[in-house]
Amino acid sequence: MGDIFPRGRVSVAGASTFGVGEMPGHSTIEMAGKAVQLALADAAIGLSEVDGLFIALPDDLFAGLSLAQYLGLHPRFTDNNRAGGASFMSHLVTACMMLDAGYLDCAVIAYGANQRSSGGKLSTPARPDRWDAPYNPMYPLSFYALAAARHMHQYGTTREELASVAVAAREWANTNPEAFAKGPLTIEDVVNSRLISSPIRARDCCLVTDGAAAMVLTRTDRAKDGPKPLVPILGAAAATWYNSVTQADDITITAAAESGARAMAMAGLTPGQIDTVQLYDAFTINTILFLEDLGFCAKGDGGKFVASGAISPGGSLPVNTNGGGLSCCHPGMYGMFAMVEAVRQMRGQAANQIAGAKTALAHGNGGTLSAQATVIFGNAETV
Amino acid sequence: MSGPSAEWDAALAEGRFLIQQPVGGGASVFPPRAFAPGTGAELEWVEASSLGTVYSATWIQRKPPEPPYNVVLVDLAEGARMMGRVEGVTPETLQIGMAVKARIIAGETPVLVFDPVEQTNG
Numbered sequence: 001m002g003d004i005f006p007r008g009r010v011s012v013a014g015a016s017t018f019g020v021g022e023m024p025g026h027s028t029i030e031m032a033g034k035a036v037q038l039a040l041a042d043a044a045i046g047l048s049e050v051d052g053l054f055i056a057l058p059d060d061l062f063a064g065l066s067l068a069q070y071l072g073l074h075p076r077f078t079d080n081n082r083a084g085g086a087s088f089m090s091h092l093v094t095a096c097m098m099l100d101a102g103y104l105d106c107a108v109i110a111y112g113a114n115q116r117s118s119g120g121k122l123s124t125p126a127r128p129d130r131w132d133a134p135y136n137p138m139y140p141l142s143f144y145a146l147a148a149a150r151h152m153h154q155y156g157t158t159r160e161e162l163a164s165v166a167v168a169a170r171e172w173a174n175t176n177p178e179a180f181a182k183g184p185l186t187i188e189d190v191v192n193s194r195l196i197s198s199p200i201r202a203r204d205c206c207l208v209t210d211g212a213a214a215m216v217l218t219r220t221d222r223a224k225d226g227p228k229p230l231v232p233i234l235g236a237a238a239a240t241w242y243n244s245v246t247q248a249d250d251i252t253i254t255a256a257a258e259s260g261a262r263a264m265a266m267a268g269l270t271p272g273q274i275d276t277v278q279l280y281d282a283f284t285i286n287t288i289l290f291l292e293d294l295g296f297c298a299k300g301d302g303g304k305f306v307a308s309g310a311i312s313p314g315g316s317l318p319v320n321t322n323g324g325g326l327s328c329c330h331p332g333m334y335g336m337f338a339m340v341e342a343v344r345q346m347r348g349q350a351a352n353q354i355a356g357a358k359t360a361l362a363h364g365n366g367g368t369l370s371a372q373a374t375v376i377f378g379n380a381e382t383v
Numbered sequence: 384m385s386g387p388s389a390e391w392d393a394a395l396a397e398g399r400f401l402i403q404q405p406v407g408g409g410a411s412v413f414p415p416r417a418f419a420p421g422t423g424a425e426l427e428w429v430e431a432s433s434l435g436t437v438y439s440a441t442w443i444q445r446k447p448p449e450p451p452y453n454v455v456l457v458d459l460a461e462g463a464r465m466m467g468r469v470e471g472v473t474p475e476t477l478q479i480g481m482a483v484k485a486r487i488i489a490g491e492t493p494v495l496v497f498d499p500v501e502q503t504n505g
Binding site: 129130131132134135136137138142145146147149150153194195196197198199200244246247251 | 388413414438439440441442443444451452454455456464465466467468474479480492494495
């Protein structure tokens with residue numbers, strides 16, 4: 001047993017972003033609260049109807065309590081699950097099960113961060129553990145660099161192939177009004193950018209922006225009467241293999257191989273039946289690792305796959321159609337933004353809408369390639 | 384009575400590099416545990432061979448004139464993996480797959496580092 005998921009019985013009734021890019025003068029809870037307000041308006045659901053709160057904030061270990069206070073609610077349940085950037089996909093798993101069971105009627109998932117306006121550095125309470133710390137790795141960057149270096153060694157992945165991930169993200173961002181980083185970006189720009197922790201260079205790294213996002217979930221029987229096109233949740237799975245990627249068996253294989261396979265089995269779909277992919281591209285190597293692990297190309301072929309143009313506008317597998325963490329926004333824990341872009345694609349309302357898309361996969365990553373969580377969204381035709 | 388991490392620290396301070404192995408055999412364990420991860424089997428301390436192989440490596444850049452420093456992952460001969468640094472190498476000479484040997488730098492907080500092992504033919 002295990003992995004029984006209420007396929008299609010819970011849907012996204014509302015979704016929002018707020019303050020993507022720069023939104024000075026706002027605290028993280030103010031950012032998140034504003035996103036909740038917008039998502040509820042999007043769903044045409046009143047604040048008082050919310051009975052479940054799911055949130056992780058960069059600077060508040062008790063964020064669930066803070067959100068209840070900020071919204072003035074007495075929720076039946078709050079969930080503070082902190083799995084880094086995969087937290088929100090994990091929140092969604094819990095929310096789906098609780099909604100389907102009837103424990104909750106209306107769940108909100110939220111995130112907000114002001115890391116660009118509050119200092120311009122990644123804001124995280126996470127640190128290397130005591131076994132890794134004596135060697136002064138940059139956290140989390142060097143851990144991803146170790147994965148990238150091994151991937152290049154093991155499979156012959158090239159510097160230029162890594163760079164093509166950043167170039168594809170920028171091409172999508174250039175036609176997304178919400179994206180923060182726009183303008184030309186070439187392979188040469190990326191491979192000649194400042195070396196930080198080899199092989200990772202400055203343009204291999206996600207942005208540091210402000211931003212908030214929220215989603216409202218209800219049972220599908222209610223959501224289908226809502227004002228927006230139905231976005232049912234077809235499958236969702238979280239997988240955790242370790243905290244420090246130092247302890248991976250094979251650093252080139254992440255727990256996305258588990259979360260993706262489980263989520264797709266719940267949805268009854270194969271990778272070939274996924275129309276668009278939104279994944280957490282904290283660094284260019286992430287996109288390559290996750291496309292392999294999620295089954296969109298063979299292990300080791302990710303570099304060639306991304307360099308072929310497959311993930312770029314006009315390619316066979318539209319990936320990070322908002323520009324991703326590399327060029328749209330990265331307010332610290334990006335998971336919510338991948339899910340909101342997937343929802344927009346399923347509604348037919350994305351800035352870079354993929355014509356005829358009926359399924360969208362959103363994938364979150366937390367820690368140092370540690371926590372992986374995959375959600376598959378559909379449209380009304382898929383249930 | 385100390386936990387396994389404190390026991391490992393105390394041994395390192397005495398100049399000994401210990402590693403845990405399941406009683407009766409099996410893959411070695413690092414970082415130290417109270418029991419074998421995944422199986423719950425009982426563990427015992429053994430002297431590590433100190434031999435290992437570089438599994439991955441990164442060079443962290445610093446503001447010139449400070450030179451970059453490396454951070455590596457080392458697969459120990461006993462099977463466990465740990466983070467470390469290799470001393471006496473450059474970005475050109477440090478290679479994934481390179482044989483290394485652990486050395487303890489004594490001090491108030493002793494640190495385990497690695498040196499390249501000269502490869503000999505035959």
